Amino acid sequence: MSAPGALERLKREVVARTGHHYYVDKDKLLYERSRERMLARGLTSFDAYVSLLEQGDSEEWRRLEDAVTIGETYFFRYPDHFSALRESVLPRLIAARQNVKSLRIWSIGCSNGAEPYSIAIVLRELLGVEVDNWRIALIGGDISEKVLSAARAGRYGAWALRTMPADDRARYFDRDDQSWVLKREYRSMARFERQNILRLLSPTPPLEWSGFDLILCRNVLIYFSPQQAVEIVEALGRCLAPDGALFLGHAEATLTFSTHVHAATSTALPTEFAQVAAPPVIAPRNYFPPSVPPLPLALAPMQKSSNDAVVATDGVDRIQQLADAGAYEDAERLCAECLRQQPTSAQLHYYDAILHQVSDDPVSAEAALRRAIYLDRAFVVAHHRLGMLMLALGRQAEARRSLQTVLRLAEALDQQSNLPEGRGVSVGELGDAARLQLAALGAVA
Ligand SMILES: C[S@@+](CC[C@H](N)C(=O)[O-])C[C@H]1O[C@@H](n2cnc3c(N)ncnc32)[C@H](O)[C@@H]1O
Incomplete structure (x- = not known):
């Protein structure tokens, strides 16, 4: 491994740019991921690779950001969230927006698009033929260009559909050799853009990050420091419409938020929704940690429990x-x-x-x-x-x-x-x- 100085400097910069505090105690992992990029650039010296980044090679930074972010996702992840969305949250928002027929939805850290596209599927089911009369802004944002390209293509392997029953797969996707391609009517509902959620904490966050009826920010902040994660959640509260809702992943649910945050579980919706009518506060009105833990269907890093x-x-x-x-x-x-x-x-x-x-x-x-x-x-x-x-x-x-x-x-x-x-x-x-x-x-x- 190269001199620790270069890795330390790289780590500081990666954490500052991406928010991935996760790497603070994962030198080996960061080194391996950045070394792959070093080799891809035809370099053999880690110091030379870090210097290249320090000179501000923005294309290489993008590639490295692709390499260090973790895009684990799949369709309809956390079924209890989707039950809440299908049965309570979206029907309520649809009813509340009947006059304007407009919805603004933001999937932050959308990875390959499985999350916003799952929302597109639910929305189409709920709105039926009416869907074409609505203006739906369904925005998927991610820091990684690589996952955004995958999202735009809408082509998935069985892994992204691992919890979806076969008849649903057939209904929403066209089979193409070993892949499933999401049908055009769902793909056309979402648009994808490169975003860095850390911009929320800048003095001038993008103006268009406002007025959302629904925000999903699930399994993104788990890589951030608890303090930054809390600041982002509180800033997200300011991006919501007064009766909007925010969904976080289950690991983020362990964060301690300001007293302005009203936690709602999907089993306690009617009571918690009463709080929506309260005077505006600058934090999420509805914040949903999953009420039932997601069954551990997905892969997770191993525990280091033996010599092997x-x-x-x-x-x-x-x-x-x-x-x-x-x-x-x-x-x-x-x-x-x-x-x-x-x-x-x-x-x-x-x-x-x-x-x-x-x-x-x-x-x-x-x-x-x-x-x-x-x-x-x-x-x-x-x-x-x-x-x-x-x-x-x-x-x-x-x-x-x-x-x-x-x-x-x-x-x-x-x-x-x-x-x-x-x-x-x-x-x-x-x-x-x-x-x-x-x-x-x-x-x-
Ligand atoms: C584990 S995936 C979560 C995907 C999806 N939200 C879900 O829960 O299934 C985390 C995603 O967050 C993105 N991400 C990480 N840091 C980010 C940042 N600073 N701004 C925007 N997206 C980020 C990663 O590129 C990755 O695709």
């Missing part, structure tokens, strides 16, 4: 990147290769299971989950995933057993702590989810 784990972490990071980019066959190949090197890594077997689920192979997914659990009996998230798989396969007795194991293991843990592979879901939240699922099965533990 550092190597496994590198492999898993790469597997995750490939999967995020829709290259899930490459992700499967890499996972198989990592497993050959580390056949006793419970985490790798867990990832292997997810990838089998993506390729609709529940038999292999089940076998991989059982291997993960055999190797790590206390792997709570793997037990939960197995329970969900059993439910999906109609094997209720086994589903019940797995979910009861989740509850038993969860009881012995700190309820506030985050679960390995749980994407920020806490022990308590996963326990609550398992309890609900057991209740639905008629078997409250």
Whole structure:
């Protein structure tokens, strides 16, 4: 690795430009991501690469920003958010805007467009044939040009559609070889632009960042320092119409906001919505952390729990990147290769299971989950995933057993702590989810 001075300087600048405080203690990751760019530029000296950036090469900064940002997303992420949007928030906004027939919606950190396009699908369903009589500004913004190009293309691999039932896929997308292309009527509803959300904190934020009826800023601020994240959320409050709503991701929900923020959960909408009528305040009127934790369907970085784990972490990071980019066959190949090197890594077997689920192979997914659990009996998230798989396969007795194991293991843990592979879901939240699922099965533990 090059002299720490260059990496330190680069880190400071990356954090200042992108807000990604996340890199403060991730020198190795930042080095690897920027080294890829260094090699792409044909340079062999890291110091020379940092100097190039310090000379203000804006094109290279854009490329580096693409490389250091994390674009994990998928359609209809957090089903409870989408239930709230479909059943309460959007119908209320539509009713309130009947006279003007206009809606302004902003998806911040929209990545490959899965989030704003999910909104487009819901809006079309709600408005029906009326949709053409409405002026809908549905804006997706992101700092990364690369993801914005993907968003404009509207072409997705199975990974971005991993939680969408097959008949919905067929309804909203056209199949093109290994890809799904979002139908034109949904694509035409959104427009995408390069934005840096940090501009909200500048003395002169863009004038057009105002009057939004709905803002989604989910899984963007998790990479920021808590203080900056809070400042941005409070600034977003000023971008909302007086009766507008703001949705944050579940990890952002742990931030402490000013007293002006009214938290609303999707199960408590009617009461919380009463607060909308209150005199204007300079912060979000409605802020939605998910009420039910998102089930850990997606990949997450590995926990460093054994000697092998550092190597496994590198492999898993790469597997995750490939999967995020829709290259899930490459992700499967890499996972198989990592497993050959580390056949006793419970985490790798867990990832292997997810990838089998993506390729609709529940038999292999089940076998991989059982291997993960055999190797790590206390792997709570793997037990939960197995329970969900059993439910999906109609094997209720086994589903019940797995979910009861989740509850038993969860009881012995700190309820506030985050679960390995749980994407920020806490022990308590996963326990609550398992309890609900057991209740639905008629078997409250
Ligand atoms: C993890 S993705 C979240 C995607 C989507 N909102 C969701 O929840 O599924 C985070 C996105 O935020 C973008 N991002 C990161 N820093 C940003 C910034 N300073 N301004 C705007 N977008 C940013 C990244 O490029 C990335 O696409």
